[in-house]
Amino acid sequence: MNFNTLTATHISDLKAMVSEDRFSTGESVLKLHAKDQSHHRGCRPEAVIWPQDTAEVVAILKYANANQLPVVGWGSGSSLEGNPIPVQKGLVLDFTQMNRILDVREEDFQVDVEPGVVYQDLNEHLKNTGLFFPPDPGARATVGGMIANNASGTRTVYYGSTKDYVLKLKIVLASGEILEMGRRVAKTSSGYDMPHLFVGSEGTLGIVVEATLRLAGLPEEFSAAVVTFPSIEAASKAVSNIVRYGLNPAALELLDASCIELFNKEKALGLEISPTLFIEFHGPSMAYLSEIMGMTEEICKETGSLAFNPGLGREARNRLFEARHELGEMITRAHPDCRIQVLDAAVPMSTYPEIIALAKQAPEETGIKGYAFSHAGDGNLHLCLAGRKDEKGDWDLIDQIGQRLVSKAISLGGTATGEHGVGIGKRKYMLDEHGNSLAWMKRIKALFDPHGILNPGKIFP
Amino acid sequence: MNFNTLTATHISDLKAMVSEDRFSTGESVLKLHAKDQSHHRGCRPEAVIWPQDTAEVVAILKYANANQLPVVGWGSGSSLEGNPIPVQKGLVLDFTQMNRILDVREEDFQVDVEPGVVYQDLNEHLKNTGLFFPPDPGARATVGGMIANNASGTRTVYYGSTKDYVLKLKIVLASGEILEMGRRVAKTSSGYDMPHLFVGSEGTLGIVVEATLRLAGLPEEFSAAVVTFPSIEAASKAVSNIVRYGLNPAALELLDASCIELFNKEKALGLEISPTLFIEFHGPSMAYLSEIMGMTEEICKETGSLAFNPGLGREARNRLFEARHELGEMITRAHPDCRIQVLDAAVPMSTYPEIIALAKQAPEETGIKGYAFSHAGDGNLHLCLAGRKDEKGDWDLIDQIGQRLVSKAISLGGTATGEHGVGIGKRKYMLDEHGNSLAWMKRIKALFDPHGILNPGKIFP
Known part of the structure; x- marks a missing residue:
């Protein structure tokens, strides 16, 4: 695809579509929209627009489509695989001003949002x-970003991914056509499942302008434990058994000793520096939760746990998960001269100890510092690798580690990305993972976006 | 689309693709594959083939595609909306001989099946x-049929529909191309969600030849109750409240007094003849289940329940659900001179009492005998209507009732079909339900099956 560079005419035409203060070609604005939180090289767009309603999105897309200008949707820029980096420049649509909660229907467990x-x-x-x-x-x-990437996280093992919560979408296609898909019902068997085609399509098929989400009931009670193990292999075996015995944890996070070291350093958590599981259960009563926690303790002991600390209060639990959520930033701070790459892959549960072993061994063999942590309960692994900014040698090694780990995950029946999406970094694995299905994904892309203006350079190799 | 009639050459070519005994043009065989369990008029195919492996399906589809012969996949013929009726004649592929359980991976909670x-x-x-x-x-x-229709049922309110259990599919396209889609993982964000495009597509996009299904753990304990109400409105209000309070029933079935009457007559269940809820909970311990059952009783009393009978043993529970599953046949037996039409629609939970009221009122107004029963917990309603076989007047009235009910469901934000699929009977509602998304479904159909040979005459008006 060839794209046009933004001309003065384009700029004045686009400016006229929104109020003055919601169109910018200012350097600082372009810089802020050049890069997500990934290690991927940024690329500045030529203009940033903040739409406030569907009609504006329609007008902008129609114009961009007619003028062969690339368009990328932008949420908070928190993605980790370069998903919204405007690699072909063009326009970024920043949705932070289109952020109304339109309707909460408590009785239906539903909400409509921008x-x-x-x-x-x-x-x-x-x-x-x-x-x-x-x-x-x-x-x-x-x-919007969560829908684009089918985001998930610590609670997915119990509650599912974003795709499990999207009932209905309003989408603007590249042509400017508005498409409503899905229904406000708990179940339907009515025609093709269009919403699921768009969830996880990373803004390459259309732009979400409204979503009806299913909601879940807040759990009555929770119970959390911290469990330490002599090795990451033992911890991962415990994970596999907890899942196998159907204990349905609401979070089952594995952290290696390096991660725990950072937690203690930055948050003074005073944890044993050893491979560790954070385990949480949600349930209707404390009696039930103690029963489940007892079974969990037994399983952990069988695989050689060193210490089992249940009964965390809400505050202690929140501090742990806050630390877990800040881990990426902690690793960055611990290596001020480095860039950090986060690997993301997922495998079938029975092969989890195998991928965890490789995540430990591969960095050790190369001398690259690695931090392994993961949403272990659903077979999802993250490995953070620190490479010195200008040391090509480090980055060649990091590439090799990534290649080994992701190829292994795929060969085990797994996936190149459990939750970060394909973006830029995982495109090279797509053929290996999807075979000739990839060609059909491309045909679907061409059907919905024949000029290829929506988030070009992503997903497809 | 124009299709060819099967010639002697076609027959001898197709016969050569499978063993002699797995190709038939015999009248009794054609008759058995002319009609599912719906009220729709049957249509005999021109030949039935029983494939035993993927290679045979590939060869047959390639040939059918080149010769413009319609092809319909056939499971057990138990669908209720005419989904596999070969309305354009041609070939039926009966998959009952391709029924191996290929691999059970307990640790992964997965199974591969034909x-x-x-x-x-x-x-x-x-x-x-x-x-x-x-x-x-x-x-x-x-x-295969469950995947084609995204089937669900009594347990869906808790466990989800078929779509929630399909991880990976092997599909043969109309061209004979084999497509593998999805991965054997609990989660992935890798490219477009191809499996969900095929689940529920009613055999119009491709033919499933293998599936990897996610499995769930069997519940430790269950608890079931039968609750009677003075009116169907009161019962439906209780349903709405049970869902609202997040009690997560594993089954929440509503039956009107006419259904209960049949249960007593055919199964001697001795139930109170009154609108009734069957409620079931699954959980880890009986203590937990009694707690939940207590809350359920309170909710039912608040909406005026007449009697609350908890503590059903496994045998009594199984007899109830067997009766529930045989209800369609009981209604047929109760009206030997009639054909039975089952209506299927689903609505947002808060509007459930409204659609239930209409399901009672509409048949009463016309003098047509109606049986209302439903997977109430997920807003899904069924209404069985009995019309005399050759009385056009009855069938005009039944059409009117169907039209009122489904149009009402759609206007409430609901769907024309909660679980039976579009098939033949719901095509006329598709534009109303999906708007311009329907045109995009058609384009996807044309992309995957350009000659339109796969299950023609379904889904699209």
């Missing part, structure tokens, strides 16, 4: 209803 | 693993 709503703000808004939107990617992500 | 496996047989096979495939459409449906 894409710019930050999910923590949504849950804050919902707190007196007893309902919440469970996917918990950690960063201050927008719902 | 499409002809009957789901009860699958669960029987799994029973010693502590795992099961939850969607429970009632009839002896095949997994």
